[in-house]
Amino acid sequence: MATQRIADEPAYVLHRYDWSETSLILEVFTRHHGRVAVVAKGAKRPSSSFRPVLLPLQPLSLTFGGDGDIRTLKSAEWVGGHVMPTGEALLSGYYLNELLMRLLVRDDAHAHLFEVYAAAVRLLASGEPSALQWALRGFELILLKDIGLLPALNAQTLTLKSLGDDEHYALVPEAGLQWVPADDRHALTGRQWLALQAALDDVHPMTALVRDCGDLLIQLQRPMRLMLNYHCGVGALRTRQMMLDLQTL
Structure with missing residues (x-):
């Protein structure tokens, strides 16, 4: 109300x-x-x-x-705090905004997600070379978890079987986390998925993801793109397509 x-x-x-x-x-x-x-x-x-x-x-x-x-x-x-992101970081910030516009309904409080968004924007404004990927992938994961669209990353979604440390699993929009052959280029090992889940469960998930899973976040670009397009009901998000178009100029 x-x-x-x-x-x-x-x-x-x-x-x-x-x-x-x-x-x-x-x-x-x-x-x-x-x-x-x-x-x-x-x-x-x-x-x-x-x-x-x-x-x-x-x-x-x-x-x-x-x-x-x-x-x-x-x-x-x-209220101050950081400078405006510029260049690719600015477009990335607009991308975060588009995700919130598409996936959040009005007047539904998400105080924890607000703090994560603020942390992601600070990362984008920092100018750190890897900050863009960390901010985008970390925010995507936490956003989907916060609104109930991210399956648990410590078990196979359809069977609830535990993950084998050295087995390979992929995040599929329609089926969640499932076993795949080792040569699947978008797969991570069970040990890696468990590390991501542990970071997401941390009191400060964005900090934990960047600190403990920075390399893994970069590997999640395509899986997260497919997940978000599926849940947003679009073939490509407008800001993401804009970034791709600019890269081809």
């Missing part, structure tokens, strides 16, 4: 739409209320205090009110 007034709510802007000649509708991801739609009246005016603040991938503090599907934004403040 919508709350009348929310003050000083940590949030990030996911997407924006024109609402009128001077105003915007924003989709924001908040710590305590999940994905919320707000109208920022007058935000397109050059003199608006909203104009320099309502940027994507920047930590904000919002106050908004109303009891409809679209609330009214009362104030917005940038």
Whole structure:
């Protein structure tokens, strides 16, 4: 149920739409209320205090009110913390936003996922060479786990049989984790899947994934792409296709 007034709510802007000649509708991801739609009246005016603040991938503090599907934004403040990602990291941030737009319903709180998203954005902004893959794959895994779409990675999904340390398994969208021949190029060993599950179960899963499973995350690019396309009901996510198109220029 919508709350009348929310003050000083940590949030990030996911997407924006024109609402009128001077105003915007924003989709924001908040710590305590999940994905919320707000109208920022007058935000397109050059003199608006909203104009320099309502940027994507920047930590904000919002106050908004109303009891409809679209609330009214009362104030917005940038809380600082990191610079805006640039280049490929910026597109990767837009990709994270697209995932949240497609997979989260409005007004469904995901406080833990909010913290993971903030950590992923900080990784993207860090400029570390491997940070992009770590941020994307780690966030994808944790997002699917948080909304109940990732099967347990410590057992075969259909049979619930334990994983053999040196056997090979692949993550299949329709069937979960299943045994495959060793020459399957997208397979990981049982020991590797168990390490990923242990990291996901950590109190700070993004930190644990990067610390303990950085090399494994990079190997999950195609399996995670297939999983996300399946659950989003698309052949390719818009931002991912944009990144691929830019790489071919």
